[in-house]
Amino acid sequence: DAKTTQPNSMESNEEEPVHLPCNHSTISGTDYIHWYRQLPSQGPEYVIHGLTSNVNNRMASLAIAEDRKSSTLILHRATLRDAAVYYCILRPGNEKLTFGTGTRLTIIP
Amino acid sequence: DAGVIQSPRHEVTEMGQEVTLRCKPISGHDYLFWYRQTMMRGLELLIYFNNNVPIDDSGMPEDRFSAKMPNASFSTLKIQPSEPRDSAVYFCASNSDGGRRSPLHFGNGTRLTVT
Numbered sequence: 527d528a529k530t531t532q533p534n535s536m537e538s539n540e541e542e543p544v545h546l547p548c549n550h551s552t553i554s555g556t557d558y559i560h561w562y563r564q565l566p567s568q569g570p571e572y573v574i575h576g577l578t579s580n581v582n583n584r585m586a587s588l589a590i591a592e593d594r595k596s597s598t599l600i601l602h603r604a605t606l607r608d609a610a611v612y613y614c615i616l617r618p619g620n621e622k623l624t625f626g627t628g629t630r631l632t633i634i635p
Numbered sequence: 636d637a638g639v640i641q642s643p644r645h646e647v648t649e650m651g652q653e654v655t656l657r658c659k660p661i662s663g664h665d666y667l668f669w670y671r672q673t674m675m676r677g678l679e680l681l682i683y684f685n686n687n688v689p690i691d692d693s694g695m696p697e698d699r700f701s702a703k704m705p706n707a708s709f710s711t712l713k714i715q716p717s718e719p720r721d722s723a724v725y726f727c728a729s730n731s732d733g734g735r736r737s738p739l740h741f742g743n744g745t746r747l748t749v750t
Contacts, residue, residue: 558736560738562739567743568743568744569639569726569741569742569743569744570678570726570728570739570741571741572738572739572740575736575738613678617736621666621683621685621690622680622683622691623668623680623739624680625670625677625678626677627677628677
């Protein structure tokens, strides 16, 4: 599976936007970019996904670079409930979803 | 929908005992995945099913682990005999087509402690 690289940890102030980066330089043309997050003591939760175009939903926005070798998850206004581990994952043509180590996001009140 | 339901939430057992973890996927989902999470190894895919048939069990650590899906609404992951290194949180997930666009829905996991 194509690999992603994320910072181990990030901090952000409450009520400010958060930009979580992900590098995926070996992405193939058919790989979807998925983001999941895992809150403490819970299972992973789907956040958003995209292929080429930027995507928005009620949870977040996904900005995908033109060459698709990187992407950024954007939380527009972070709350304390957004403190979690965020995983950037490339979804290839098969059904497997392989998690990396993710970014641990800390929200500062 | 109640989401993916796993039981029990916590399981404490002694080394050598048999452990059975249970999962009820979301109704209508025909893919089911078992993951294991530890501090050292993160989230690992153990096995997944499509229409109750095991598709890929390459992540199952060894013969002590087995998984079954007797019908579309129930799956089990069994460890026999259990060992302390099996201590982890085990997650079950399901989705509707297993494809690149369909998100996985995870349960809240079973925390297994083997003493």
